[in-house]
Amino acid sequence: MDKGRIGVVGAGTMGQGIAQVLLAGGREVMLYDVAEAALERAEAAITKGLDKLVDKGRLDTETREAALARLNTVTQLSLLSECRAIIEAAPEREELKTALFRDLAELGDDIVLASNTSSLSLTRLAAVCRRPERVVGMHFFNPVPVLKLVEVIRAEQTADDTVAAVEALARELGKTPVAIADSPGFAVNRLLVPMINEAAFLVQENVAAVDDIDQAMQLGAAHPMGPLALADLIGLDVCLEIMEVLHDGFGDPKYRPCPLLRRMVDAGHLGRKSGRGFHCYS
Incomplete structure (x- = not known):
């Protein structure tokens, strides 16, 4: 995947962690949530997480500042149309994720839409999208900055190049992608x-x-x-x-x-x- 901007939908624990590893990996991030307060908490948590990396000597202060400068928080979903890929990390409710994917699919035909769902059907999520071949599962594990695994889940409709793109992104972030079929609960x-x-x-x-x-x-x-x-x-x-x-x-x-x-x-x-x-x- 090229070095374009990545969107993260949902500013909870998983969204915060995903945004942090993207920022630490050199990516520009647009973090979306409906609640401004949630975005403020997320920005504070991400700052704290990057500070810990500085304290441990895994990140220098200049790189930390550059990472935080690449974080943009938004409450308008339409602004994510500028992203190369979007990782959804909303609460684990199928009706919520389905509605989100229906809206995300309208932002652009070439955007890779990845879900951090821990158990829901990617095939059903892809079915509501205009370009279902661009939908894939990208399941991180909590705490995201620490755990190396990313389950990459292929829906029935997912294209090979979509899988390859998210596997490459996972490796870019220092994670290990493991290919998993779309089955309830996946593997872990x-x-x-x-x-x-x-x-x-x-x-x-x-x-x-x-x-x-x-x-x-x-x-x-x-x-x-x-x-x-x-x-x-x-x-x-x-x-x-x-x-x-x-x-x-x-x-x-x-x-x-x-x-x-x-x-x-x-x-x-x-x-x-x-x-x-x-x-x-x-």
């Missing part, structure tokens, strides 16, 4: 989130305490953090949404969301972002 979340869901069942059934489950998986399976701590990092609402996609997509009862997980989401106990999940973060 299809393996990972059911494990988290099963850990929630262990808690619900009083098989073991939260801390003991996490410690057991760290010591017994060499996981860097336990599944319930990881669920808190991901967000319990996101875990529940992925389990629902898997359950609906495959129709298999093994993907039934744990009732405890659902109750916690209903109570607003979403993990780190709310201050409380399986663990407390006050």
